[in-house]
Amino acid sequence: MSASISYGTTNIAYSVEYRDRKTLAIEVHPDSSVLVVAPINTTDEKIQSKVEKRASWIAKQQRFFSGKPDIAQVKEWVSGENMYYLGRQYRLKVVLGKPDVKLKGKYLLVSVPNKKNRRQIETLVNAWYLQHARIKFEERIKRFDHILRQEGLQMNSLIIRKLEKRWGSCTPKGNIVINSDLIKAPIHCVDYVIVHELCHLKFHHHGPEFWNLLNKYCPDWVGLKERLENFGI
Ligand SMILES: [Zn+2]
Structure with a gap:
């Protein structure tokens, strides 16, 4: 038998196997499928209510198997998330x-x-x-003051807000915009985004001069960028 329940905005599909056993168990497999192993004669209602009770846990296991932290996942705003x-x-x-x-x-x-x-x-x-985000990003930007001094650059203001599909940007007027979600990522990744955007104060493009400058101030940016990408957005 297979069925599904809704958990917030997501749908959890599950299949049921009846076995000669006393207790009901829920398994989440690496392909994210959910299997309920139930004692023979367990009613559909009872199974459904068990799945509903464990929904938060099931969703968590599925995210774990998807291999990505879930900072971009839709939240249900309930305990356990x-x-x-x-x-x-x-x-x-x-x-x-x-x-x-x-x-x-x-x-x-x-x-x-x-x-x-x-x-x-x-x-x-x-x-x-x-x-x-405001406190941390300002504090981190201060740590990179020497880049501005050495390169003779000026930063106008720091703007923090939700950005779609990017971690930061640098406007022609010298404003640096950082995605507020970046506060969820490791601090070294925060630093990478900040240095990346500070370098854009000098070169507003991704040409070779830009990468040279970034390499100078953030030599391990490739690994940090990768780590950040694994966090999703
Ligand atoms: Zn860039």
Whole structure:
């Protein structure tokens, strides 16, 4: 038998095998297929409710097998979801309380007056990311001040916002735009994007002079770029 349940905006399909056993088990296979091994005579409703209860776990296993961290995955804003901050993985934990977000151990702890208000959770977490992106990116840019001095360059302002399909850009007026999602990536990848964009203050293209300059200030950029690509966007 096969069936499916919906989990937020995704659909989890599963097949069922009945065996002579006492307990029900759920397996997620490396091809992301889901198999429910159930005792003979288990009702469809019971199986479905078990799958629903384990949906967050199943989705997590499927992401694991897909081989990519899930910073770009659609979030459901429920406890148990993976969240990334500076390349480290945290679990989202939603608790009751006054609106607040903080890191605590392995958790990104969000308190809200109503745990079912997913929109508020999303808004709070995104504001938290943005606030930390601003602090971190400014701090990292200061570390590369010597590039501006040595190359006689000037940066206008730092703009942080969601960008589609890119990590950063440099405008002709000397503004550097960084994707707010970059705060989820490892700090060395953050540095690579920053140095890349600072180099664009001198060369607004990807010609050989640009790559020479980037190699000078970020010699291991190839590996960092690859690492960043593995993070998805
Ligand atoms: Zn570029």
